[in-house]
Amino acid sequence: MKFAIITDIHGNGDALDAVLNDIDQRQDIEHIYNLGDNIGVGHKTNEVLETVLNRNDMTFIAGNHDEAIMAVANGEAYPESLKDKFYEHHQWIVEQLDKKYYSFLNNLKRESKTTIEGLNFYFTHYRILKEKMESHISDDPFEPLVEPSLEHVHGLFNGLDADFIAFGHNHxxxxxxxxxxxxxxxxxxxxxxxxxxxxGLVEIKDGAINVERIKVPYDNQPFLDGFDEKNVPGKELIFESFI
Incomplete structure (x- = not known):
């Protein structure tokens, strides 16, 4: 079996299209695990949601931006950790967001578990401790980012029993x-x-898990130009921190 892992689309519909086109052209990928942050930061909010929801081969996980945006949309408490960085930007996203997507975004799960050929797989946006799994996004349930090393990641997911743990959040x-x-x-x-x-591309064969990271070229200029064309709030921080 082969499946794909996508995460942190962040409103970039052009990049998403490039990735999905590559996945579909392979013709042997049976499922896609989408690990959250579909929206926020980028500006193609409704386009991204329409694209992913038109698929019938995708499992969805909630990302912190997805949840923070819906806190604004629902008139709920907003995370203090994001207030100085993204509150105005997330308000702008909500103004663009088609309300037909509210139910989908409000009902995203924070984790998914499955067994394939006797191997246990765990999918999440980032580690949330069991005691915080039901906490509101305003309580900052996601663990702090750790450096990308085996020691740090092993400690981050300590206590989870799985043969394979997939996550996003840290880009x-x-x-x-x-x-x-x-x-x-x-x-x-x-x-x-x-x-x-x-x-990510994952193949399970004869009891072994083989993992590959796929890089797909695309024209990113329309995505970059869109920040000025649409007067996206927070552009300076976004470009400095993420692009």
């Missing part, structure tokens, strides 16, 4: 194997310092 590649568990984050689909998008 750089993580691929570590401590014999008992493979930890994998392919990096962000939509936010890279270059004209390429990334996703």
């Amino acid at each position: 750089v590649l993580h691929h570590f194997d401590d014999i008992e568990t493979i930890y994998f984050n392919p990096g962000s689909v939509g936010l890279n310092n270059g004209a390429y998008a990334v996703y």
